[in-house]
Amino acid sequence: MALDQSLHLPTLLTILGMAAAVYLIRFAGLFLARRLTPTPWVEAFLAHLPGAMFVALIVPTVIGGGTLYIGAALATLASARLRAPLVVSMAVGVGTLLVLRTVTRG
Amino acid sequence: MMLDNPPISFTRNGLARGYVKTLPIAIGVAVFGTAYGLLAGQHGLSLLETGLMSALVFAGSSQMLALQLWDDPVPIAAIVLAAAIINLRYVMQTAAMKPWLAPLKPALSYGAVFFNADENWAVSMAEMRAGGTDAGFFVGSGLALWSFWLAASLVGRSFGGLLPTPERLGLDFIGTAVFIALTGRMWRGRRDLAPWLIAGIAALVGQAMLPGAWYLLAGGLAGSLVGAWQDTRMGAPHGA
16 A cells, blocks of 8 residues: 555656646636637637537447447437436436347347 | 626535536546546556546546556656647637636636536536526536546546446446437537537548547537538527
8 A cells, every 4th residue: 555655756747747738728718718809700619619529529439339329329319308317318328228238139 | 798798606506506417427427537547557557646647637538548658668748748639629618618717807717727627518518508607617517527536536546446347337338428418408409400410420530530539629620610600601699
């Protein structure tokens, strides 16, 4: 356990460097947005960003996961469109995947 | 311009609400946190180092990538650069938080951006879009994610070997399910159709042609570009 609390200099430097770099990025977004008045185009762009980014995150994972993932994804999406709470949607997705896995295995 | 917007507050109540509303997602993220902790141990990071990285960097994709690049000696510059590049999307995310953060005192707002991560940003954007005006929600949401991320990292580093494989419980789908559920609620009607289609296609093409997680940026940018072009061309209302 004594070994487990060790702190090596190269590791510490890496962690601090990563922390500084990632914070700088978080800082830069707000800093720039504060200084520059966004044009209607930029505002529209930012308004579309969340949805587009999530779709970009989801689609390759679901397609790459094959038929079972696609089925589970559709079930999750349906529950979300029916305004189910987040936890319920998560359970629907995971549950559907488990059922599909069991069914296709048997 | 600011006169059109409702006044922004930062209250304890908002903090608590943000924390509670993000709990389900934080629990899902904890699954990844334990995976990170487990991997960190396999790469020789101590418990202290594993926790320190989660507490200070607080960016799952950066931390996972760092472990993939981990070596002896540690390629510090390459890891720091890679960690930054993979999280360039945070620039656009904290910029989008401006309606909540800009009215706050600079010290508070620049402290708040530390807590920006994909999941709590998404929850906060949804709250903002639903008319929320309490910026405390954003920090509370971030604290929920941060505390679970850190705790899960430590658990994974300590007990990772004892956990069942995620596939057996369907837990590998949790992250994806969260994002699908959030996206499903974000749908604003037909104006989202073309941007989302383009985002999905660009992400698939990007995944086939680009290294690492660049497909995410490719899809997000392509979809948002199409959306901005479409909205300003038609003179449709934007923002909100």
